Amino acid sequence: MATKIVVDAGHGGSNPGAVYQGRRESDDALRLAMAVGRILEENGYDVSYTRTTDTTQSVGQKAAIANEEGADLFVSIHRNAAEYPGKYSGVQTLIYDDSGIKKEMAQNINANLERLGFRNAGVSIRPNLVVLNSTQMPALLVEAGFIDSTTDNQLFDSRFQAIAQGIADGIMETLENQNVSGGGNMTGNSMGNNMGNNMMGNGQNCPVCPSMPEGTGPEQELYRVQAGAFRDRQNADNLLSLLENDGFPAYIIYQDGLYKVQVGAYSRLSNAIAMEREVRQKGYNTYITT
Template identity: 45%
Template sequence: MPSIMLDAGHGGRDPGAVYNGRQEKDDTLRLVLALGPILENRGFDVDYTRTTDVYESPYEKAMQANNAGVDYFVSIHRNSFPTDNVVSGVESLVYNEEGIKFQMAQNINARLEDIGFENLGITARPNLVVLRRTRMPAVLVEVGFINSNTDNQLFDEHFDEIAQAIADGIAETLNTSSTTVSTEYSVQTAAFRNPTYANRFLNELLEQDFPAYIDASNGLMRVRVGRFNTLEDATAMEQRLKRAGYPTVIVSQ
């Protein structure tokens, strides 16, 4: 089964968002510690950026995931708005709106919506360090607004259901390959606008016996490796590429 790094947002000297004495760092840690065992019981290998109230920078968290060689990174946060009790709902952030990370974000949001949260959708945030510097598909989940009484009531009264819902969204995404034969996975290593650079990178991979090819759709020349019917096969290739020193992202087609 795939491995997942769970990140409880903020921690230590960084409380995150604060509302009426409630601190984001406490909610995120509590939720991550409930989510992890659910995923482990389903057979996933789970690691954590923190399990206590300690501070690590976003960069340190990204490097921790990279060094651990995990397959996926899921960061748990609580949102905030400048004015209290104006906005509520769940939102997930991704580096860009493509690939398996986008699918995972959609599934997590949908499961949380079933509990009663308003679904605010998926937002691309390529500037966030934990999304930009992680080498694996990464999703940051904003589990309601900490300065929304409505969301806090949902968070507290349906806490166990929330942990279960996030686990369901993750598992639904990663188990799709065993039931849906139409989904094909590939590992993307780079994207170029200049065909000379793209072909040079392609040849470098081919010389190392990677089954690389160029997808020239949508105005970019994306260098990808393999076409796989299962996520497990794509993940195995991703690990080979990582060991060879290449940046990777699994994409579904």
């Protein structure tokens, strides 16, 4: 049986992730995730995707997809962003902890992308991220350059296929070093387990799993629950991590010079009110915005 890998395109739909000069993280992530997945498939791996179109998913839903697929490995593709455009550049890979195969794979991916011209920002341990702590298999989150860095965007666009190849090669090289090939089974303790304590008994890790708006477009007004707005990206990231750890479908948008931390996006005001009530019950100060 071929090794099963779930490739996740970060964010999506009403949650674009970081946005800079009209460029959306969710779009870049989807293109790159599909390209990485195709390379893995061509090399004999059994690949599934959390999304193949611009659809909305909570981080809990992404983790649940990987768990339901019975995946051996979960790789989430993202772009990074700084508190001030152009402040940082480089690639970084996030993992739950440094046990098992995860750290070696993250280092291999970063090294491959560094050879393409990216600054290597290293491997970071982030146990509070839902897609890393609620997946039942080794999981990595790859930050493929900063979306607000001109240098990184030029590399992303001009070396796109090489970037996809570098990520895929980092995955495959590591698996081969662990005596696991595309035609083999994931066995042994080296693969670890990232299951966190916040997984609900029904396989979903969010206390609220709302229905997201259908058929949303640029002309449709959406109601969002806002939990904070910051000039400092790190403050926004800290709040985002807290919300994600509580299982909420939170995300950050950059608007009017502020990093705004929001939860959900609903075509019906009643759904936004219900979500705001749940978020407030967890102790967050919120209001509904459009």
